[in-house]
Amino acid sequence: MSKRIKIAELLQSSKTGTTVNVKGWIRTFRNNQFIALNDGSTNTNIQVVVDFENTDPAELKRYTTGAAIGVEGELVSSQGKGQTVEIIARRIEVYGDCDAEVYPLQPKKHSLEFLREIAHLRFRTNTFAAVFRVRHALAFAIHKFFNDKGFVYIHTPIITASDAEGAGEMFRVTTLDAVKPPMNEAGEVDFSKDFFGRAANLTVSGQLEAELGALALSEVYTFGPTFRAENSNTTRHLAEFWMIEPEVAFADLQDNMDLAEDMLKYVIRYAMDNCREDLEFLSNRQAEEEKSMPQNERSEMSLTQKLEFCLANDFERITYTEAIDILRNSNPNKRKQFKYLIDGWGADLQSEHERFLVEKHFKKPVILTNYPAEIKAFYMRQDDPKEGVPGPTVAAMDILFPGIGEIVGGSQREERLDRLTAKMREMHIPEEEMYWYLDTRRFGTCPHAGYGLGFERLVLFVTGMTNIRDVIAFPRTPGNAEF
RNA sequence: GCAUCUUUAGCUCAGUCGGUUAGAGCGGCGGACUGUUAAUCCGUAGGUCCUAGGUUCAAGUCCUAGAAGAUGCGCCA
Numbered sequence: 001m002s003k004r005i006k007i008a009e010l011l012q013s014s015k016t017g018t019t020v021n022v023k024g025w026i027r028t029f030r031n032n033q034f035i036a037l038n039d040g041s042t043n044t045n046i047q048v049v050v051d052f053e054n055t056d057p058a059e060l061k062r063y064t065t066g067a068a069i070g071v072e073g074e075l076v077s078s079q080g081k082g083q084t085v086e087i088i089a090r091r092i093e094v095y096g097d098c099d100a101e102v103y104p105l106q107p108k109k110h111s112l113e114f115l116r117e118i119a120h121l122r123f124r125t126n127t128f129a130a131v132f133r134v135r136h137a138l139a140f141a142i143h144k145f146f147n148d149k150g151f152v153y154i155h156t157p158i159i160t161a162s163d164a165e166g167a168g169e170m171f172r173v174t175t176l177d178a179v180k181p182p183m184n185e186a187g188e189v190d191f192s193k194d195f196f197g198r199a200a201n202l203t204v205s206g207q208l209e210a211e212l213g214a215l216a217l218s219e220v221y222t223f224g225p226t227f228r229a230e231n232s233n234t235t236r237h238l239a240e241f242w243m244i245e246p247e248v249a250f251a252d253l254q255d256n257m258d259l260a261e262d263m264l265k266y267v268i269r270y271a272m273d274n275c276r277e278d279l280e281f282l283s284n285r286q287a288e289e290e291k292s293m294p295q296n297e298r299s300e301m302s303l304t305q306k307l308e309f310c311l312a313n314d315f316e317r318i319t320y321t322e323a324i325d326i327l328r329n330s331n332p333n334k335r336k337q338f339k340y341l342i343d344g345w346g347a348d349l350q351s352e353h354e355r356f357l358v359e360k361h362f363k364k365p366v367i368l369t370n371y372p373a374e375i376k377a378f379y380m381r382q383d384d385p386k387e388g389v390p391g392p393t394v395a396a397m398d399i400l401f402p403g404i405g406e407i408v409g410g411s412q413r414e415e416r417l418d419r420l421t422a423k424m425r426e427m428h429i430p431e432e433e434m435y436w437y438l439d440t441r442r443f444g445t446c447p448h449a450g451y452g453l454g455f456e457r458l459v460l461f462v463t464g465m466t467n468i469r470d471v472i473a474f475p476r477t478p479g480n481a482e483f
Numbered sequence: 484g485c486a487u488c489u490u491u492a493g494c495u496c497a498g499u500c501g502g503u504u505a506g507a508g509c510g511g512c513g514g515a516c517u518g519u520u521a522a523u524c525c526g527u528a529g530g531u532c533c534u535a536g537g538u539u540c541a542a543g544u545c546c547u548a549g550a551a552g553a554u555g556c557g558c559c560a
Contacts, residue, residue: 080518
């Protein structure tokens with residue numbers, strides 16, 4: 001028996017006239033004669049031609065949608081249209097039968113909602129196979145990008161006893177009895193009896209630990225799971241998601257923006273170069289999906305055009321203060337079409353405002369910088385006062401993408417100890433618990449900057465999917481942790 | 484958490500003004516055909532109309548509550 005060859009490789013390199021061995025899952029069995037076989041290496045099926053006249057009818061009955069088989073036969077040029085080569089089967093072995101009466105996947109279009117309910121089987125569809133191959137390529141490209149630049153990949157802790165990260169509600173990690181936990185004299189749960197001797201949670205960010213690494217290794221990044229116990233019900237939030245957090249010493253806000261823009265363009269380019277077939281499939285899928293939508297809601301560009309456009313143009317970089325000016329003078333604001341009208345400097349931007357800037361005004365990715373200090377985190381570097389800017393700002397930057405909103409959030413960090421501790425006191429962040437973070441400012445502090453990239457949001461953008469639950473294998477959202 | 488919408492066969496959906504036995508396509512099953520492309524053609528089975536109440540001579544259809552899902556907003560990546 002010859003060695004198994006993956007279908008993607010076979011379609012690229014194999015010569016007709018040779019004996020080949022493929023293994024995979026049946027997509028359809030047509031005309032009692034033609035098996036469309038898929039092994040996940042590509043969305044293109046290989047056609048297997050069955051000599052039905054010389055095959056036991058009981059065996060033919062086993063060639064159903066979803067069945068796992070191995071095929072040995074000769075690769076020949078196809079007589080039919082629709083494929084250039086096919087395999088004339090000499091031997092077919094059924095590894096796993098698939099009862100067509102109860103198997104949920106049919107050779108037809110299924111809704112994404114239905115497939116989400118059978119997430120354990122949806123890998124077997126063209127759409128999800130393409131999404132997960134692209135997801136893999138993007139993950140690999142991120143490691144390659146940072147590796148090639150000399151960054152050190154840091155594994156920051158998943159479990160943390162720090163609750164000062166301030167990035168959101170946390171999931172508690174405990175081995176205490178949930179029904180009768182030990183209590184202290186004050187009548188509170190006694191976490192000193194817990195596994196870690198103190199209250200512990202799942203991480204909401206690896207940034208603070210990444211900073212510790214950056215102030216010795218110069219350039220580090222994290223890429224790991226992140227947990228937020230927010231009751232968020234949207235197409236772009238997950239309770240468990242993957243985040244990339246680079247942190248760079250001797251870097252300012254400009255360097256930070258340059259790095260983020262370079263990284264995004266690099267990984268999108270990588271996906272375009274390495275997942276051409278899948279992206280074209282997803283591009284067609286999106287176009288097909290939008291046919292049932294009214295004209296004004298359809299994308300102006302196809303998915304692949306959108307990605308090319310994103311690579312060809314610089315991201316628009318403007319300050320918060322400039323953005324407020326644009327929004328204040330915008331038509332929707334003058335005509336009172338915004339739900340929240342812009343009347344002054346200092347308010348946080350609503351998603352309708354971000355969408356206006358990205359999708360209507362600039363029509364490309366936008367980097368917003370120098371937000372009011374009041375609406376941003378304690379660790380962001382305080383800007384010097386500037387002519388024409390009404391209040392104190394920080395060296396923050398958010399990258400906004402069309403259809404996604406905020407994909408990157410970052411800043412230059414406050415490296416000056418006195419400024420940092422003053423801010424922490426102001427925001428009631430306990431200094432004693434953060435001694436290890438403050439030590440970096442006590443001992444050899446330096447300017448540094450970093451950002452967080454939501455990996456699933458990146459995958460959403462590149463695949464053209466619209467719900468974040470469809471770009472992670474087994475989504476965790478409020479009320480749902482199935483599989 | 485808030486708002487809006489949806490829930491009818493395994494899947495995708497139709498179901499008029501509240502009125503007889505709730506329909507179609509795909510899928511399944513049986514058969515025909517045998518170079519098909521989500522094959523095609525013929526036949527056939529398949530229903531807790533999301534759940535619980537209510538209005539009515541009569542409810543898939545109207546009302547109330549609940550559940551699940553979708554979308555938008557808030558929180559953010």
